[in-house]
Amino acid sequence: MSLNAILAQTMLGLSQGVFYAMLSLGLAIIFGLLNVINFAHGALYMLGAFVALIGYSYLGPWLGQPDWHMGFWTALVVSPLLVGGLGMLIERFLLRRLYDFDHIYGLLLTFGIALILQGLFANYFNISGTPYPGQPESLSGIVNLGFMYFPKYRLFAILFSIVVCFATWFVIERTSLGAVLRAGVENPKLVEAFGINVPRMVTLTFGFGVALAALAGVLAAPIYSVSPLMGADLIITVFAVVVIGGMGSILGAIVTGLMLGLVQGLTQAVYPPAANTVIFFIMVVVLLIRPAGLFGKVV
């Protein structure tokens, strides 16, 4: 394979990897701070994409203003807020009741929510996907990177996601707000004694993790068709990413997400039949050698 071809496959791998990174980051935050395995993450990612699609294509006609569209940039703000809000409701009224029980209950609850959301959307929308027509004019077209032609929009998605991921990492690991969050998980009683409302903090954190999924959904909408199953297709791989990175490790989720995107991209070029399995193969190897994951701390 020529150098150009390798570089090109690297770019493609990266454009897949940023979605793994964004989604596994949200999962890692939720798991790390709340100890909840959020199986609804994929469905909430799908919901994020649908908010963008509905805002652009359907909302105007519903309100009797056929010419009105909610643009891509608005969706990038509105969708995470709406879906994050839904996430907070889920945490406040459903998940909170299960904290005293085994992990499996939270997992089952969120899995059920995922099935309900997917079923609802499959009922009303085309299951093979609906195109999202709202990609901004300024980001359409292709750029010549020297070694390949690359869609401008994907380049934007890569850069934007990386910035979001590392900003999140910085806030949680390097600021006092993040320190309070981490302490709240370690010893909620003590943190409450400092006058901090821990349950509210947990709700906000869950909402933030979910908002990241919705943000990824909006970013994915112009690339992939918006379909009720888009999250279900992705979530299993994303869980593998979280396991490889180390359950709950923030940096681990980001780096592993990007790295596995690259590995998958290169596998597609070298031996396509293994493209869907290579991540799980890596997961098995990592679990055998480092059961806590690449970035996880052995307890």
Add this chain to the structure above:
Amino acid sequence: MNKSFLTALCATGALMFGAAQAADGPSDGSVKVGVLTDMSGVYAAIEGPGSVIAAEMAIEDFGGEVLGQPIELASADHQEKADVASSIARRWIDRDNVDMIVGMVNSAVGLAVQGLASDKQTITMNTGAGSQELTESQCSKYGIHYVYDTYALPVGTATAMVENGGKKWFFITADYTFGHSLQKSTARVVRELGGEVVGSVNAPLGTNDFSSYLLQASSSGADVIALANAGNDTVNAIKQAHEFGIVDRGQKLAGMLVFLSDVKALGLETAQGLQFTTAFYWDRTEKSREWSQRFLDKHGEMPTMVDAGVYSATLAYLKAVEAAGTDEADAVRAELGDMKINDFFVTDGSIEPNGLMPHDMYLVRVKQPSESEGPWDLLEVVSTIPADQAYIATEDSACPLLGE
């Protein structure tokens, strides 16, 4: 688990057992059609809930009963898994007295269920799967292949493209029976017309991002990038080819199996100009428009060729039962072989001994956004491919039954 739950469970079990016992017997009191399809997976837009509605419409149009017995309908989701499909089919035939199974999109499912049903002397009418094997080496006395196959698909599309200068072909192929079978028969047509195949890559079923494969195809120097896949895979591949500007830089895309639902999902802006072969388009004749409008009213979407095929196959089966005077499989199959099928889907169709139902196919082109006059005004019929050119001649078929 508490006691009352257990009691309820036992009671339900006893009821089900009792019902199965009561229904058993030489004449089971009803004619039952089973729609076995993908209700929510990658092919659900092609032959999912829509095909169940099509079968319901056929039963309704037939009058709801045959030979003085009510016609019943069962439906189930095979989840794209041959083992799940087989166990449903086994249960339907052994316990629920299903007389005919229709649908079975996905060739792996189609082949498994056809084999199983044949052993149990039950008619299958496959409307969704493409593999030619259904009527070739794995043909069976009770298996019918109704809508399209991998032999017929490339005839119109590949011929048109090669004749327009697309000599060098690269395949992106769905990595299972159907994809390989489609690639093989397309390559045959391409070579016969003087073209060549410069490369191919196998992509797993349900690939989300085809850009890596498209990149390989693009750098292969091929004139035509052929997509030997279906459903969501085709939609994603076409969308991403558009995104990477592959078509703008001069290479052509050939969708070897494209459904109306795919064009709808892509939008005219992206799909315009794409040519493909189909067994049915709603806006072709007065009769097809009339039926499709009824289907649209019920389902909210225009029928794919498979939806139309499910209707036509179910209706043909019911007519054969009536003509045979029984739902016994051998008699009905004989009747299906003798009768001429005429409806909005097919003209003078007949079912060959190997199970194939040859009929006219249509080469269509996706309209430009400016040509389209409505949300479902998507295609233009370019030409008709007569049944005898579209399908393999019965004397050339490798079906072992024909030698007997």
